Amino acid sequence: MDVKDCVVDILYVEDDDVDILKMQREFSKVSNLLKIAVCTDAIRALDMLYGRNKEKKITPKIILLDISLPKINGIEFLETLRSDTNFMDIRVFILTGAYSTKEKLVMEQLKVMGHIIKPIEYKDALNIFWTLQENSSL
Numbered sequence: 001m002d003v004k005d006c007v008v009d010i011l012y013v014e015d016d017d018v019d020i021l022k023m024q025r026e027f028s029k030v031s032n033l034l035k036i037a038v039c040t041d042a043i044r045a046l047d048m049l050y051g052r053n054k055e056k057k058i059t060p061k062i063i064l065l066d067i068s069l070p071k072i073n074g075i076e077f078l079e080t081l082r083s084d085t086n087f088m089d090i091r092v093f094i095l096t097g098a099y100s101t102k103e104k105l106v107m108e109q110l111k112v113m114g115h116i117i118k119p120i121e122y123k124d125a126l127n128i129f130w131t132l133q134e135n136s137s138l
Contacts, residue, residue, distance in 0.1 A: 008035040009132055011060035013045045013077065014095065015069055019119050023064070026125040034129070042069045042077035049087065060090060061132055064116070067096040067103065075103065078110045091131060095120070 010027075014020050020038055027034055037058055039045040042065075044055065051057025063081075067074040074094065081087045091113045096103075104115070113131070116124050 006056055006058045008037045008058050008060045010034060010036045010062045010064060010128070011045060011048070011058060012036055012038045012064045013040075013042055013069065013074070014038070014064070014066045015040045016066070019066075019095075022119040023125075026120050026122050027129075029122055030125045030129045034132075040070075042072045042074065045077065046080060049081070062113075062128060063090055063092045064120075064128070065092055065094055066118075067094060075106055075110075078107070078112070082110050093128065 012020070012023055014023070020040075024036070024038075027036060037048065037060065039048060045063075047053045047055040048058045049060075065074045065077065069077070072080075074096075078092060081090070081092070088111075092111070093113050094107055094115045095118050096115065097118055107115070
C-alpha cells in the first residue's frame with residue numbers, strides 16, 4: 001500500500017440513493033467507527049481503487065457491490081478487480097434484488113464472500129462488521 005492511499009473499511013458501489021441511505025443507517029447502528037466510501041458507478045469505483053482520473057486512491061477491506069450498475073455491471077467490475085493481483089485479497093459481497101444461477105456460478109468463480117439481498121438490514125451490517133473484526137481492529 002502506498003503512503004498516499006486512503007484506507008477505508010468498506011467501499012459501497014451502489015447507484016440507488018434509497019439503498020445508500022438504508023446502508024448508512026444500518027451501519028451507523030453497528031459502529032460509528034467504520035470508514036465507508038460510497039460510489040454510484042463501477043467505473044468511478046475502479047478509478048478510486050487505482051487512484052486515477054483525479055480520484056483519491058482508496059484501499060478498502062471489503063467491497064459491497066451491486067450487480068445492476070450503470071456503465072459496467074457488477075460482474076464486469078468484479079472480473080476487472082480479480083484480474084489484478086493487487087486486489088485479490090479484498091473481500092467482496094454482492095448486493096442484489098435477485099440473481100440467476102448463472103450469475104451465482106460466475107460470482108463464486110470470482111471469489112465472492114457472500115450474497116446479500118437488498119436492502120441491507122441490520123443483521124447484514126453486523127455480519128459484515130464481524131468480518132472486518134476478524135482481520136483487523138477498529
